[in-house]
Amino acid sequence: MAETEACSPVPGLAATAAVAPVQVVLAALADPVRLEMVRRMAAAPGRTERCAALYDDIGKSTASHHFKVLREAGLTERTSVGGVLHQRLCLDAVEAALPGLLPSVLSGLD
Amino acid sequence: MAETEACSPVPGLAATAAVAPVQVVLAALADPVRLEMVRRMAAAPGRTERCAALYDDIGKSTASHHFKVLREAGLTERTSVGGVLHQRLCLDAVEAALPGLLPSVLSGLD
DNA sequence: CAACAAGTTCGATCGCGATCGAACCCACGG
DNA sequence: CCGTGGGTTCGATCGCGATCGAACTTGTTG
Known part of the structure; x- marks a missing residue:
């Protein structure tokens, strides 16, 4: 707590918070x-999805x-x-910080 | 042991073993x-480096x-x-399997 | 051939992160 | 205004992975 983190409780559209270090x-x-x-x-359309639609076999708290x-x-x-x-997935922000990473990971058909 | 893993003890040039799933x-x-x-x-030149040159403050076994x-x-x-x-870092193999990932991660100046 | 240097394997320890259930909060709809 | 559904927080548990030290293996050199 008391972080510089944008913990704002859904401020409408939180203007893409900064992407953390690669390691994170x-x-x-x-x-x-x-x-x-x-x-x-x-x-998902608009990279946005309901919370409940993002997981299947785990508890709510874990999700x-x-x-x-x-x-x-x-x-x-x-x-x-x-x-x-x-x-919502911040595609653009991540792409700006780490270009190529998400596309690569997402297309990983391994 | 007894894995399908290419555990060959330095066969000269192990023809770029397959890259594991993204998750791994x-x-x-x-x-x-x-x-x-x-x-x-x-x-490093040729993406190759002595083992001892790859770490600093950890034990040999950990490395x-x-x-x-x-x-x-x-x-x-x-x-x-x-x-x-x-x-040796298998740049090309990884780049083929997950294009853009390594460059992105390596340039992460976060 | 014997000694040594460099990595690997083995066994044990420890801390962190994934998981869960219960309690709490908040926004809607009756 | 109170109930209900969907997420979040809290506290506790558990297993996996990071770490270490010691013993073993192998290849090089005197």
């Missing part, structure tokens, strides 16, 4: 659950934890769509 | 020590462990240069 981004993407979340957002990690890595942000909370 | 590659790069190792190899992780992720391979063991 890599750690965030290294988890299978989170990578899947990122993939689903990337596939929320992963959301937080992704957010703190600067990969995603919160958005409110008609009163319903959504997670 | 990301996990390998997520560790600060390993990322630094990769950076040093990338900066060896990290070499193994990198190797099993398909990021590096062993080479023998005049009887001295070296680690």
Whole structure:
């Protein structure tokens, strides 16, 4: 807490918070659950998706934890769509900070 | 042991073993020590460097462990240069499997 | 051939992160 | 104005991975 982090509780459109150091981004993407979340957002229209649509077989609290990690890595942000909370993938911001990384990871058909 | 892994003890030039799934590659790069190792190899001429030149403040056994992780992720391979063991970064193989990833990660001046 | 240097393997320890359940918050809809 | 659904926070547990030291392997050199 008391971080410089943009912890604003859904300020509408939080103007793309800064992307964290590579190390943090890599750690965030290294988890299978989170990578899947990122993939689903990337596939969604507007890179935005309902929280519940981003996971399948884990508890709500665990999912929320992963959301937080992704957010703190600067990969995603919160958005409110008609009163319903959504997670949005900051494609452009990440692409600007680490060009080529996301496309590469997302196309990883390994 | 008894894996399908190319555990060949320095066969001269192990013809670029296959790059592991994205998930594994990301996990390998997520560790600060390993990322630094990769950076040093990338900066070395021919992407090849003596093992001892790749780390600073950790034990030999720990370093060896990290070499193994990198190797099993398909990021590096062993080479023998005049009887001295070296680690070589498989730039081209990784670039072929995950184009843009390494350049992006290596230039991460975050 | 014997000694040594450089990596690897093995076994054990330790801390961090993934996970869960319960309690809490907040925005809507009756 | 109170109930309900969807996320978040909190506290505790558990397993995996990072680390180390010691023993082993191998290849080079005196």
